[in-house]
Amino acid sequence: MKILTGSFEALTNQVTKREQQAASRPEVEAAVQDIIKNVREKGDVALKEYSAKFDKTQVDEFRVSDATIEAGYNACSEELLTALRLAKKNITSYHEQEVSRGFIDAKQPGVIRGQKLTPLAAAGLYVPGGTAAYPSTIMMAAIPAKIAGVKNIVMVTPPQPEGINPAVLAAAKLAGVDAVYQIGGAQAIAALAFGTESIPRVDKIMGPGNIFVATAKKQVFGQVAIDMIAGPSEIGVIADEKANARQLAADLLSQAEHDKFARPMLVTPSLDVAKAVSAEIERQLKTLPREEIARASVNNEGFIAITKDLDQAFDLMNLIAPEHLEVQVDEPITYLNRIQNAGSVFLGRTASEPLGDYVAGPNHILPTAGTARFFSPLGVEDFVKRIQFVQYTQPALEKVASAITTLARTEGLEAHARAIESRFEADAK
Template sequence: MKKLDTQSPDFQAELKALLAFETAQNPEIDRIVADICADVQKRGDAALIEYTNRFDGTSAQTIDDLILTQDDLQSAFERLPENIQTALKTAARRVESYHKHQKMESWTYEDEDGTLLGQQITPLDRVGIYVPGGKAAYPSSVIMNAMPAHVAGVKEIIMVVPTPKGERNDIVLAAAFVAGVTKVFTVGGAQAVAALAYGTESVPQVDKITGPGNAFVAAAKRRVFGVVGIDMVAGPSEILVIADGTTPADWVAMDLFSQAEHDEIAQAILIGTSQAYLDEVQAAMNRLIETMPRRAIIEASLGNRGAMILAKDLDEACEIANYISPEHLELSVENPQEWVKKIRHAGAIFMGRYTSESLGDYCAGPNHVLPTSRTARFSSPLGTYDFQKRSSLIQVSEQGAQKLGKTASVLAHGESLTAHARAAEFRLKD
C-alpha cells in the first residue's frame, strides 16, 4: 500500500492522484450496447432469447424458458438449509424495518386565504432490479434493491439475473422470494436492461432500473436513462477507515481486505494518527493475507489503489475523509458519535470498533447500494424514497385567486406570455 503523510508538501497532489479513476465511457462498449438496445427495442422477445443464448450459453427456445414464477422462487427457498433460510429472513426483516423509517408521507396545509398547498406521495408502478450472475452470486443485492421498493408500495418488482450455462443460484432466487419479487427473467447484460426499459412482448416496461452490473450493464443503464429512471452508475467499491489506535490491528486489516477482495480496482484507505499503529496494521495485513482465498485480488487492489495516510490528529483525518467522500467510512475510534458530527460526505458511516463494514453489506439494515467515486458529496444511498414520487398539490381558493392572479399577471406580462396572464385575469373579480 502507498504511504502518505499529511505533513508532506506533496500530500494534496498525492491524494488527488490516489483518488483519480478513469471513468470515461468505452466507445467500443457503447457501440455494442447501442446496437443491442436498438435490436431488443425492435425485435423484443426474439432478440432477448437470441442474445441470452449467445452470451450466456443457454438453449432457450421460447421466452417461457427464461421466466421464473413465485412458485419457482419458493421452491428455491425451500431447497436451502435452514440456517441459510433464517439468515435471508433475518436480513430481509432488518432491511425492511430500516426502510420503513424512510417512507415519505403526503402532506398539505392551508394559507391565510384558504388556498390548499401540499405534496402527494405515490409509489412507482413497476421497477426492475438487475442482479449479477455467473461467478458472482449476490443475494444481498436482491434484498437491498427489492425491499425498499416493496416498502414504498411498488406493485410489481421484476428481477433480471443472468444464468450462464443455465445454472440458477438457489440463494439468489430464495432472496427474491423473501424480498417480495414479483417475477424473474433469467437474462442479463445490456439486453436485460433494454428489455426492462423498452418492454417486450413478455417483459413489462418498468419505471426505474436499479442494481449493479458489469461495464455493459452500466453503459446500458446510461443509454436508457430518460426512458426510465436509474439508481446510479456505480464505480469500484471503496472503504476508508479512520482509526485512533484503539481497535485491534487485525480487525482493521480485515476490514480493509473486505473491500479489496471485490476486485483489482476496489479502493481501501486507512487514516491513522500514529505511525506505530499504521505499522502494526501493516504487519497484521502481511500476516493475514496468507489466509485469504482471494489473495491475488486483494494484493492487486491494495497495490493499485490502496493507501495508509498519517494524519496529525482526528480533526485533520475527518477533513481528509470529507474530501475523499467515501462509499464506506469506518470511524474506528473512541466516542464515534462525537466525531461523526464532523463528517459531511460519506455514503454510509460505520461507527465504533465493533461495526465492521461487512455488517452493513448484509444485515444491519441500511442499504448497501451507495454512492462511489466521490459522488457522496451530492448523492445518497438507495432508499425507499427512490421508489416514491412527489406530486405538488395546489387548490387555490376564490379569495386566493384574487391575490395570486394579480401577481401572476404581472409576471406573465413581464415574460410576454399573454395567455398566461389572461388565464389568471379571467378569475379576477375586478
C-alpha cells in the same frame, strides 16, 4: 500498504485525485445502441437471439416458474435461510423509518397546497450471473421498493445452463420480488426500459452489471429512471492510537477482496498504528482465497495517510467522501457531526464494515468514487415520486393576480398573463 505523510495539502493532493471511472467505450456504446434498437423493434424474438448468442442458452420461457423459485429456496440450507430472514427483518425495520408522508397545507385563506407521495408502479432489478450474483444485494434493492409500495418488482438475471443460483432465488422470494425473468446483458435492460411481449416495462432499473449493462443503463436513462452507476468498493477507516491493528487490517481487506480496483484507506494520526496495520495486512493477505485480487487493490489503490491529529483525519476523509467509513475511536458517536461526506458510517471498534453488508439494516447500495458528496444510499425515497397540488378560490386568486401578470409580462409571456385574466372576465363559452 503505502504510508503517506506530509502536510494536509500534500495528503489531499495525493488522495483526492481519483475519479469515477469511465462507464463505457465507443465500440460498446455502438453495440448497445444496436441491441436496444433491436429489442424495441422485435421484442421477445430479439431477446431469444441474444440469449443464444451471448449466453449460449436457448430460452423458451423467460419467466422463471414459481416451482423453480420454490425449489431454489428449498435447496438452501436452513442456516442460510435463517441468515437471510434476519437480514430481511433488519433491512425492513431500518428502511421503514425512511417513509415520508407528504403534506397538505391550508394556512392561507382560500388556498390549499400540498404534496402527495406515490410509489413507482414497477421497478426492475438486474442481478449478474455467476459468482457476482449476491443474494444480499437483491434484499437491499427489493425491500425498500416493497416498503415504498411498488406493486411490481421484477428481477432479471442471465440464463445459465446449470440454472439460477438457489441463494439468489431464495433471496428474491424472501425480499418480495414479484417475478423473475432469465434474461441478461444490455438486452435485459432494453426489455425493462421498453417492455416486450413477455417482460413488463418498469419505471426504474437498479443493480450492478458488466460494462454492457452499465452502458445500456446510461443509454435508457430518461426513458426510465436508473440507480447510480457504482464504481469499485471503497472503505475509509479513521483510527486513533488505540486501534487494534489486526481488526483494522481485516476490515480493510474485506473491501479489498471485492475488486482489483477496490480502495482500502486508513487515515490515522498514529505512525505506530499505520506500521502495525501495514504488517498485519501482509500477514493476513497470505491466507486469503481471493489473495490476488485483494493484493492488487492494496498495492495499487490502497493507502495509509498520517494526519496531525484526529480532527485532520476527519477533514481528509470528508474530502475523499468514502462509500464506507469506519470510525475506530472512543465515544465515536460524538464525531457524527464531523462527518459531512460518506455513504454508510460504522461507529466504534466493534462495527466492522461487513456488518453493514448483510444484517445491520442500512443499505449496502452506496455512492462510490467521491459521489457521497451529493448522492445518497439507496432507500425508500428512490422508489417514490412527489406530486405537487394546489387549489385556489376566486378571491384568493384575485389577491395574487397582479403579481402573476407582472412577472409573466416581465418574462415576455403574454399568454400566461391572459390565462389568469380570463378568470376575471365576463364568463363566456
